[in-house]
Amino acid sequence: MKKVQLTKSQMIDGKFHVVEDKKPVILTLKTEFADFLIGEELATEVAG
């Protein structure tokens, strides 16, 4: 598993995640999918 922060509001697996300036959205995803989102610049890795 890998923890990521979404770079913008987006729909992931049919669920909409809203990103606001002061309210980051951090998700823990399967490593393969997390790496995919990072590669697509839809998310950045978060330590921990």
Place this chain on the structure above:
Amino acid sequence: MNIGDFRTRRKVTGKLYLADLTTPTQFRNWGNVLLVKQEPKIDRAQQLTAQKGFVQVTHEEPSKVDLRYTIKFDELHDDALALLHLSSAATTVTQSAGTATAWSLSSVSPGYSYYVGAMGLTAFAVTGKTLNTDYTYDAGSGMIYIVPSGTIAASSSIAGTYTSTAQTFKQYTELTRTFRQVSVQLDTFDQATSLPRERVTFTGEVYISDYGDNDGQKYNEPTLMLLAITAPVVNALEIS
């Protein structure tokens, strides 16, 4: 009214009004009624008298009276949908409009369909993939299909953007209400007068007894069962 008058015969259509018991005078018109049928079910206890080698039925009294009406209709308004879906009143759910909304799916495989997350798509693309070669999609339902002969491998992740229009849905939760207790007003009309020939009022229970057919050939015509739990009062128009 004289015997032989055409108005002695009954050829009527119905109008059904139902109201919640909490607001018994606030009726909902159930729209086009295709069939009205009073359908009492009466069990009778028979008194038997011995005769010469057989018994004769000499008296019958009702042992059970089940007074009900059958209504067939074809307009699926909010109240009808709630009963059809065994649901209490609907809640409103909205889908916001979105322009170039980012979407992703974590694990897709060829030959399967997936919901991207919105209906009513006006633009749709999968990053790095080709429409009709790697995937197809249905704009109305928001479903994407992964073409088996394309380049999207099994259990892979895909992403893209879509633009969608705003939508409003009525959301029913099944098994939250299986019947309703209602105040019933059933009017039947004929061609002789603009007034109802008969008005029947009672308190009853109502549920769907036949869900009709959805076969793409004809309109869905569900059947409503009205069970009287108070004695119905019938006002029949006097014809002079």
